[in-house]
Amino acid sequence: MLRYFGRRVLTLIPTLFAVLTLAFVLVRIVPGDPALIILGDQATPEAIARFHSETGLDLPIWQQYLGFLSELLRGDLGVSMISNRPVLTSIMEVLPYTLELSLAGVAVGVSFGVPLGVIAARSNGGWADWAVRILTLGGLSFPAFVSAVMLLLVFSVWLGWFPVISTGKPITDPVGRLMSLALPAFSLGLVMMAYVARVTRGGMMNVMRSDFIRTARAKGVPARRIVWKHALRNVLLGVVTFTGLYFSVLIGNSVLTEIVFNRPGLGKLVVGALERRDYTLLQGLVVAYAILVVLVNALTDLCYGAVDPRVKTE
Amino acid sequence: MSVLDVDNLRTTLNLNGRACHVLRDVSFRVAEGETLAIVGESGCGKSMLAMSIMGLLPSVARITQGHVVLDGHALEKEPERAMEKIRGARIGMVFQEPMTALNPVFTVGAQISEPLRDHLGLSRRDAREAAIELMEKVRIPSAASRYTSYPHEFSGGMRQRVVIALAIACGPRLLIADEPTTALDVTVQRQLLDLLDHLQDEGRMGMLLITHNLAIVAGHADRVVVMYGGDVVESATVRDLFRNPAHPYARALLASLPRVDRDLSELASIPGRVPPLAGLPDGCRFKDRCPHAMDICEQMPPPTEMPGEAGHNVRCWLHVEGGEHAADG
Ligand SMILES: Nc1ncnc2c1ncn2[C@@H]1O[C@H](COP(=O)(O)OP(=O)(O)O)[C@@H](O)[C@H]1O
Ligand SMILES: [Mg+2]
Numbered sequence: 001m002l003r004y005f006g007r008r009v010l011t012l013i014p015t016l017f018a019v020l021t022l023a024f025v026l027v028r029i030v031p032g033d034p035a036l037i038i039l040g041d042q043a044t045p046e047a048i049a050r051f052h053s054e055t056g057l058d059l060p061i062w063q064q065y066l067g068f069l070s071e072l073l074r075g076d077l078g079v080s081m082i083s084n085r086p087v088l089t090s091i092m093e094v095l096p097y098t099l100e101l102s103l104a105g106v107a108v109g110v111s112f113g114v115p116l117g118v119i120a121a122r123s124n125g126g127w128a129d130w131a132v133r134i135l136t137l138g139g140l141s142f143p144a145f146v147s148a149v150m151l152l153l154v155f156s157v158w159l160g161w162f163p164v165i166s167t168g169k170p171i172t173d174p175v176g177r178l179m180s181l182a183l184p185a186f187s188l189g190l191v192m193m194a195y196v197a198r199v200t201r202g203g204m205m206n207v208m209r210s211d212f213i214r215t216a217r218a219k220g221v222p223a224r225r226i227v228w229k230h231a232l233r234n235v236l237l238g239v240v241t242f243t244g245l246y247f248s249v250l251i252g253n254s255v256l257t258e259i260v261f262n263r264p265g266l267g268k269l270v271v272g273a274l275e276r277r278d279y280t281l282l283q284g285l286v287v288a289y290a291i292l293v294v295l296v297n298a299l300t301d302l303c304y305g306a307v308d309p310r311v312k313t314e
Numbered sequence: 315m316s317v318l319d320v321d322n323l324r325t326t327l328n329l330n331g332r333a334c335h336v337l338r339d340v341s342f343r344v345a346e347g348e349t350l351a352i353v354g355e356s357g358c359g360k361s362m363l364a365m366s367i368m369g370l371l372p373s374v375a376r377i378t379q380g381h382v383v384l385d386g387h388a389l390e391k392e393p394e395r396a397m398e399k400i401r402g403a404r405i406g407m408v409f410q411e412p413m414t415a416l417n418p419v420f421t422v423g424a425q426i427s428e429p430l431r432d433h434l435g436l437s438r439r440d441a442r443e444a445a446i447e448l449m450e451k452v453r454i455p456s457a458a459s460r461y462t463s464y465p466h467e468f469s470g471g472m473r474q475r476v477v478i479a480l481a482i483a484c485g486p487r488l489l490i491a492d493e494p495t496t497a498l499d500v501t502v503q504r505q506l507l508d509l510l511d512h513l514q515d516e517g518r519m520g521m522l523l524i525t526h527n528l529a530i531v532a533g534h535a536d537r538v539v540v541m542y543g544g545d546v547v548e549s550a551t552v553r554d555l556f557r558n559p560a561h562p563y564a565r566a567l568l569a570s571l572p573r574v575d576r577d578l579s580e581l582a583s584i585p586g587r588v589p590p591l592a593g594l595p596d597g598c599r600f601k602d603r604c605p606h607a608m609d610i611c612e613q614m615p616p617p618t619e620m621p622g623e624a625g626h627n628v629r630c631w632l633h634v635e636g637g638e639h640a641a642d643g
Binding site for chain 1: 398401403407409414415417418419428429433477480
């Protein structure tokens with residue numbers, strides 16, 4: 001198991017390297033000179049040159065790249081071009097909020113999607129199946145920000161159950177923090193829930209036809225346990241794979257969710273950095289997202305190994 | 315007293331609104347300690363028969379007539395909840411395809427323990443011990459250390475032993491083996507059939523051995539029921555059937571056996587195949603392939619109650635006194 005995991009992590013290193021390089025390149029092909037944006041149109045050529053040499057922008061591109069990598073290895077993401085704060089500090093400040101939101105979104109997607117999918121498969125063509133189909137179709141066809149705004153209107157403005165603005169509550173106020181997390185997480189997890197329900201339904205329909213389910217019935221396993229244990233355990237393999245693949249999409253969507261709900265997080269940082277052409281901050285954010293996605297992939301593999309006994313011996 | 319008494323059983327499939335009898339008035343008995351073989355080409359309804367007994371018919375199929383009686387107790391109207399307590403406890407079943415018969419994500423030990431805990435109420439630890447004993451009984455080498463293995467770590471033959479172990483776990487009265495060795499090579503086939511014989515003698519359970527291989531019938535069964543197109547066309551002791559087959563289909567089966575280990579994949583002396591369910595004729599279902607077909611065979615199925623030697627029944631107009639004229643009277 002450990003060896004399997006170790007091997008998976010090793011194969012991730014080239015991927016990570018490629019993504020980091022991409023981050024470096026992306027930020028440098030954005031048109032516009034940051035010096036002009038930061039110093040203003042009227043900046044003197046001397047001031048611009050000084051800015052370039054201070055930020056290392058006058059060096060040849062390969063030297064910038066080597067510098068970027070060596071600093072990265074030391075855990076240094078540079079300082080913001082605008083605020084002069086270390087990028088790492090800015091990111092670490094809000095990372096917990098984004099992590100919390102993404103994980104809660106995944107939790108909503110899986111913990112609602114899986115049972116819905118199972119119920120739909122069991123009813124197969126019955127009213128429950130249709131109800132789930134309509135629900136998932138709704139989840140998939142509304143743009144994420146529309147459903148976010150609708151949730152906000154209904155549950156916060158009309159019903160007043162949840163706070164309208166989920167500004168960061170300290171961890172010392174767990175109820176407040178959960179309340180402010182609930183709506184954004186639900187909004188973020190809604191689309192995933194729809195997908196997970198579909199994946200689960202399809203998987204269940206297949207698995208329930210398989211020979212080993214017939215064996216289980218032939219040995220008198222109660223119907224409920226056949227569905228929720230014997231069949232579902234096999235379907236979860238597909239759900240884990242899907243969740244791993246979908247996570248990067250979800251992280252992308254979280255930017256939007258954070259803005260709609262006015263939550264602190266990487267998303268707000270991204271928008272700010274884009275607006276102000278804060279190259280170093282932007283670069284640091286891309287790196288952070290990349291590491292997050294790669295880590296989640298590793299985690300997915302680990303989960304997969306835990307639910308499917310066949311991968312260990314391969 | 316018989317362990318299993320199948321009486322005038324009719325199972326009907328709903329094929330897009332059309333009712334087709336996949337089993338037509340099937341009757342036979344299995345006595346304690348007896349092995350009854352069910353033979354017939356594929357598509358004859360053998361698996362449907364097994365599933366009718368188990369109460370595991372697909373949703374389009376239903377028992378529409380007759381009884382399945384286990385130890386004097388009719389099963390065909392039992393609700394699903396009650397059948398869950400009977401399956402695996404009083405009837406065990408072994409299937410054709412060992413490679414896919416076990417759940418890939420659970421250990422073989424857990425899969426054998428499950429019926430022990432469900433039906434016998436054993437604790438986790440007792441079930442584990444009993445399961446290891448069962449694994450030894452079906453001759454899985456180093457059973458104790460294999461308890462936590464997963465199915466993919468086993469060969470086909472070993473997986474079938476696991477399936478047999480869980481089928482006999484609770485000491486069933488009846489074991490249904492639906493082509494248990496068809497998917498396995500010949501040496502493994504022999505070992506498994508010998509194992510089944512041995513287990514049966516030990517427990518005095520009745521066994522329904524479904525096969526299309528007459529060599530298996532000759533070597534391992536006491537009596538045999540020949541099926542064609544959902545009908546029982548002949549039933550007899552193995553000895554009687556091999557010496558003195560009466561139904562044209564049974565004769566054809568035996569005639570197509572120049573070598574004793576030959577399968578019934580094709581009948582040398584009778585061209586054609588079992589017709590699909592929707593294409594089965596109304597009268598005698600064999601008439602289109604029968605060299606002796608008469609008018610009456612077209613018009614109505616032969617009667618099921620047949621006079622014959624003791625224990626030797628044939629369902630064929632040729633063997634009804636004055637059968638040719640039955641339609642007139
Ligand atoms: N689920 C089903 N739906 C429709 N027809 C079926 C179904 N299962 C079996 N049949 C038909 O029933 C007949 C008997 O099948 P089966 O019992 O599997 O035969 P055997 O086991 O003797 O090979 C065949 O004609 C087969 O095509
Ligand atoms: Mg069959």
